[in-house]
Each structure stands twice: as C-alpha cells, then as structure tokens.
Amino acid sequence: MEIDKAIRESDDRRLKTKYENAIYVIQRALALYSIEEVAFSFNGGKDSTVLLHLLRAGYFLYKGEQSCSEEGLNEFPIRTIYFESPSAFPEINSFTYDTASTYGLQMDIIRLDFKSGLEALLKSKPIRAIFLGVRIGDPTAVGQEQFSPSSPGWPPFMRVNPILDWSYRDVWAFLLKCKVQYCSLYDHGYTSIGSIYDTTPNALLSNDNSSSGRETFRPAYLLSDGRLERAGRAKRISPVRGSSAVSNGPDNVGSHKNSMLTASAIAVGDEILFGTFGDQLGPTLCRKLHSIGWSVLQTTVVRNEVDSVAEEVERQKSVNDMVFIYGGVGPLHSDVTLSGVAKAFGVRLAPDEEFEEYLRHLIGDQCTGDRNEMAQLPEGITELLHHEKLPVPLIKCQNVIVLTATNVTELDEQWECLNQLSGSSSLLSMLEPYVSKYLTTQLSDVETAHPLAKLCLEFPDLYIGCYRKSRYGSLMISFKGKDQVRIQSAMEALFRKFHPGAFSEAK
Ligand SMILES: Cc1cc2nc3c(=O)[nH]c(=O)nc-3n(C[C@H](O)[C@H](O)[C@H](O)COP(=O)(O)O)c2cc1C
Numbered sequence: 001m002e003i004d005k006a007i008r009e010s011d012d013r014r015l016k017t018k019y020e021n022a023i024y025v026i027q028r029a030l031a032l033y034s035i036e037e038v039a040f041s042f043n044g045g046k047d048s049t050v051l052l053h054l055l056r057a058g059y060f061l062y063k064g065e066q067s068c069s070e071e072g073l074n075e076f077p078i079r080t081i082y083f084e085s086p087s088a089f090p091e092i093n094s095f096t097y098d099t100a101s102t103y104g105l106q107m108d109i110i111r112l113d114f115k116s117g118l119e120a121l122l123k124s125k126p127i128r129a130i131f132l133g134v135r136i137g138d139p140t141a142v143g144q145e146q147f148s149p150s151s152p153g154w155p156p157f158m159r160v161n162p163i164l165d166w167s168y169r170d171v172w173a174f175l176l177k178c179k180v181q182y183c184s185l186y187d188h189g190y191t192s193i194g195s196i197y198d199t200t201p202n203a204l205l206s207n208d209n210s211s212s213g214r215e216t217f218r219p220a221y222l223l224s225d226g227r228l229e230r231a232g233r234a235k236r237i238s239p240v241r242g243s244s245a246v247s248n249g250p251d252n253v254g255s256h257k258n259s260m261l262t263a264s265a266i267a268v269g270d271e272i273l274f275g276t277f278g279d280q281l282g283p284t285l286c287r288k289l290h291s292i293g294w295s296v297l298q299t300t301v302v303r304n305e306v307d308s309v310a311e312e313v314e315r316q317k318s319v320n321d322m323v324f325i326y327g328g329v330g331p332l333h334s335d336v337t338l339s340g341v342a343k344a345f346g347v348r349l350a351p352d353e354e355f356e357e358y359l360r361h362l363i364g365d366q367c368t369g370d371r372n373e374m375a376q377l378p379e380g381i382t383e384l385l386h387h388e389k390l391p392v393p394l395i396k397c398q399n400v401i402v403l404t405a406t407n408v409t410e411l412d413e414q415w416e417c418l419n420q421l422s423g424s425s426s427l428l429s430m431l432e433p434y435v436s437k438y439l440t441t442q443l444s445d446v447e448t449a450h451p452l453a454k455l456c457l458e459f460p461d462l463y464i465g466c467y468r469k470s471r472y473g474s475l476m477i478s479f480k481g482k483d484q485v486r487i488q489s490a491m492e493a494l495f496r497k498f499h500p501g502a503f504s505e506a507k
C-alpha cells in the first residue's frame with residue numbers, strides 16, 4: 001500500500017508517530033463498527049484529503065490482518081459524504097469529484113445544511129460513526145476527543161477524529177511525503193478553506209509584487225506558523241472576554257483613561273505556605289499595576305495542586321479585569337498552574353506546536369519525545385504574547401496572564417514587555433496612574449479615629465488608609481487617588497481638624 005510504504009520509509013519520526021496513532025484510531029473504529037455503519041465526511045479540504053489517505057491505508061491494513069488474500073484490498077468501501085454548497089469554491093468542488101473518481105469513492109452528495117443532512121442520512125442509512133478531518137486548533141475541535149459523540153441537539157452518531165492531534169505542519173508533511181494530490185487552491189496561498197464569501201489567500205504568504213499589479217501568493221505548505229492557518233478566513237465575533245472593561249483595541253485605550261480596572265495576583269507555591277520562601281513577586285506586581293492606574297483587589301497564595309489553582313482562578317477571573325498567576329510553571333511534578341488554568345475555564349490542555357518550537361530553541365535536545373508536556377496549553381483560549389526580549393512568549397488565557405518570572409528582575413523584564421505590547425494592542429489599558437501622599441503623626445489612634453472616619457465619608461473617591469510600623473511609634477496615614485488636587489484638599493481638611501503641626505508629610 002503506497003501510503004503506508006511512504007511513511008514507513010520516511011525518517012520523519014514525528015510524522016510516523018502521528019500516522020501510527022491515526023491508523024490505530026481508524027482500526028479501532030473499524031473493529032467497533034461494521035463497514036455499513038461508518039461514513040467518511042469528505043469536502044476536498046487538506047485535512048479531509050489527509051484523512052482520505054489515512055482511511056485508505058487504515059482500511060487496507062485492517063483488512064489485511066483479517067484475510068490472507070490481497071484480493072479487493074485496494075477498494076474503498078467506506079461510504080463518503082459530501083455536503084455540497086453553492087458557496088464552495090469551484091476548485092474545491094471539482095477536486096472533490098475528481099478525487100472520488102480516482103479512488104472509487106462511493107459518494108453521497110448532500111445538499112442540505114450539516115444538521116438536517118445528517119438527520120436525513122441517519123434515517124436512511126445504518127450509520128453510527130463518521131470520520132472527520134477535525135484538528136486541534138479548529139474552532140470546532142474544542143472539547144473533542146478522538147471519539148466524541150455528536151453534540152446535544154444533533155442526531156446521534158460517533159464523531160471519529162483520527163487526526164485531532166495533528167498540527168498544520170504534520171498535515172503538509174504527510175501530503176508532501178505521500179505525494180498525493182490536493183486541491184489547487186493550496187498552491188495559491190489558501191491555507192484553510194471555507195466558503196467563497198469568507199475565504200481569501202493568507203496574506204502571510206503574499207509575494208511582494210504590488211508593482212506588477214497582480215498579487216501572487218506562495219503555497220500553503222510554506223506557512224511557517226500553523227497557528228495562522230485561518231488568517232485568510234473572515235473573523236467571527238470572538239468570545240466575550242473575562243470582562244468588558246478590558247479594551248478590545250487601540251481605539252479603546254484612551255477611553256479607559258478614567259475608568260477603573262481591577263486585577264488580582266495568584267502565587268502558586270507550597271513553599272510560600274510552608275514559610276520557607278517568601279512571595280517575591282506579589283508586592284512588586286501590585287506596585288506595577290498601581291503605577292498604570294489599576295486597582296489590585298486581592299493577592300492570594302495557593303498550593304501546587306490543580307484543584308486549588310483552578311478554584312482560585314475561577315473565582316478571580318470572574319471578578320477582575322485581569323488575573324496574574326505565577327509559580328508552578330514548568331516540567332516538574334509540582335508545576336500544575338497551566339492545568340489549573342485549563343480546568344478553571346473548563347477546557348483541556350492541548351499540544352501547541354508554536355510554543356513547542358520556542359521551547360525547543362530554548363532547551364534543545366532536552367525536549368524529549370513526540371509529546372512535550374511543557375508544550376501543552378489550555379485549548380481554544382490561549383494567546384501567546386510575543387516579544388523579542390522574551391525567549392518564550394507569555395501565555396494569556398482570556399483574562400488570565402501566566403507569568404514565568406521567578407524573581408523581581410525577571411518580573412521587571414516581563415512587565416516591560418507586557419507594557420510595550422499594550423502600546424500596540426489591547427492587553428493592559430494604561431489608566432491615569434494613582435498618586436499617593438503620606439502623613440505621619442504622634443497622635444493616638446483613639447484621637448484620630450473619629451475625624452479620619454468622617455474624612456473618608458467626605459472623600460469617598462480617595463483611599464485613605466492608616467498603618468503603623470510599631471504599636472507605639474508614629475501613625476502613618478496614606479492618601480491614594482487619581483486626582484492630586486483632591487488628595488491635597490483631603491489632607492488640608494484633616495489638618496483643620498487638629499492643632500497646627502499635628503501632622504508632617506512623609507515620603
Ligand atoms: C459530519 C459532520 C458532523 C458534525 N457534527 C457536529 C456535532 O456533533 N456538533 C456540532 O456542534 N457540530 C457538528 N458539525 C458541524 C461542525 O462542527 C462545524 O460547525 C462545521 O464543520 C463548521 O463549518 P463552517 O466553518 O463552514 O461553519 C458536524 C459537521 C459535519 C460535516
């Protein structure tokens with residue numbers, strides 16, 4: 001069988017592993033369901049083209065194990081369904097039909113929407129399982145496994161996704177290694193194909209030939225960052241963020257100048273709770289947030305335990321505009337922060353090829369196996385924050401930023417990068433910074449308590465706090481707010497309540 005031979009003769013270890021896993025899934029499905037009970041959903045796209053050849057190989061190998069003779073092994077008896085639509089590209093349509101005839105596919109053409117089409121199909125045929133070319137990273141892959149029952153509200157069948165864990169690069173490695181035909185649009189810069197209304201060539205593959213008047217594009221397999229395969233697809237409205245207060249674009253940055261944005265910080269570390277090691281980052285992070293006008297509502301310390309992290313993240317993300325979490329990131333048994341974040345959002349960890357590439361640069365050969373645990377990130381909600389000064393991008397899951405800093409110097413660097421990124425994107429809106437004034441007094445707590453309580457009522461827009469460094473030393477009074485004039489007025493109001501010289505200003 002030519003596909004099996006091409007992969008077995010290749011020296012691409014990663015591709016071999018992906019191939020073997022996919023073939024395993026296909027063979028399990030063929031063992032679970034009779035041939036009349038399975039169908040292949042084929043639409044001429046690159047992923048379904050990969051799947052077609054995997055199914056051909058999988059069926060061949062499965063049948064070969066069952067019978068001694070080679071007779072009939074090259075046929076492909078799996079029912080193939082194609083949802084034909086007038087909004088499909090003509091190239092996709094003709095490729096689908098040509099491929100069907102080349103490989104003798106028994107095609108059922110369905111001219112209904114997916115759901116109604118499947119309802120009709122399942123009524124007329126004994127189908128129980130459908131092979132799909134869905135991959136992690138596709139918007140529809142979130143939450144799916146290799147075997148996933150159809151969703152509630154859909155007719156009942158098993159979705160079988162043999163290439164769920166394949167990356168964009170794996171897809172192209174396979175198609176090129178096996179030298180099989182694929183739809184011609186992929187040679188002209190299309191990297192993911194939807195309808196004629198929502199799909200254009202991927203601008204990242206554009207040749208700079210604007211002077212010639214006709215823009216041309218490089219082939220899809222040259223796209224180096226697979227995460228951008230959908231860059232040529234019209235955007236759907238993205239999921240709602242953790243909070244509407246975080247700006248969604250540069251235009252909004254200014255409009256937040258005077259609004260209130262809140263953050264919290266979560267430190268993950270048993271050693272902090274044992275008292276062996278102090279939280280290095282919390283206080284610095286609070287000061288930094290304050291300096292850009294954000295209010296910090298809470299800092300917490302949680303154990304290196306998935307559920308503890310998940311519960312805290314879940315709580316904080318729903319009441320804050322941004323949550324910062326640090327500690328517990330890496331390959332150690334105690335590094336559970338990303339699992340906790342994933343659990344808080346109800347998603348799983350999935351391999352992220354781009355992140356893996358960064359880690360590979362950083363730790364080289366120590367990056368073992370085909371599945372790098374450190375390159376698993378919360379699926380469908382992760383954004384990598386790139387900055388030239390960062391060896392590995394920071395991870396942002398909706399309104400949760402995972403900091404990898406372990407000390408203040410590293411935090412300074414990461415904060416600077418975050419700030420610079422915020423300048424050109426919507427990351428952290430810069431607000432009017434807080435200003436602070438401090439007074440000290442030798443007056444007793446009892447003398448100051450009542451007038452200070454009244455002052456707080458008179459200046460509800462300011463934070464007026466009191467603390468002392470020792471029970472018998474001087475009392476420190478802090479005034480924090482965004483309006484210098486208001487702070488001055490509050491201080492003067494306080495002076496008027498006591499004898500002159502009762503307070504002195506402190507730095
Ligand atoms: C054979 C088949 C089965 C599908 N099963 C489901 C399903 O169980 N649940 C679901 O939400 N969508 C299901 N879909 C729809 C897809 O998840 C998804 O909406 C569709 O492929 C997206 O295509 P679009 O980007 O062109 O809208 C199915 C689609 C096909 C072709």
Ligand SMILES: Nc1ncnc2c1ncn2[C@@H]1O[C@H](COP(=O)(O)OP(=O)(O)OP(=O)(O)O)[C@@H](O)[C@H]1O
Pocket residue numbers: 041042043044045046047048049081082083084131132133134135138191192193194
């Ligand atoms: N019109 C359709 N008819 C049959 N199956 C479909 C159709 N649209 C989608 N599918 C199924 O859903 C899978 C995922 O679709 P998706 O568009 O992500 O991948 P693709 O079309 O194979 O490749 P590409 O990402 O390049 O468009 C397909 O591989 C196929 O199994």
Ligand SMILES: [Mg+2]
Pocket residue numbers: 045192193194
């Ligand atoms: Mg497609």
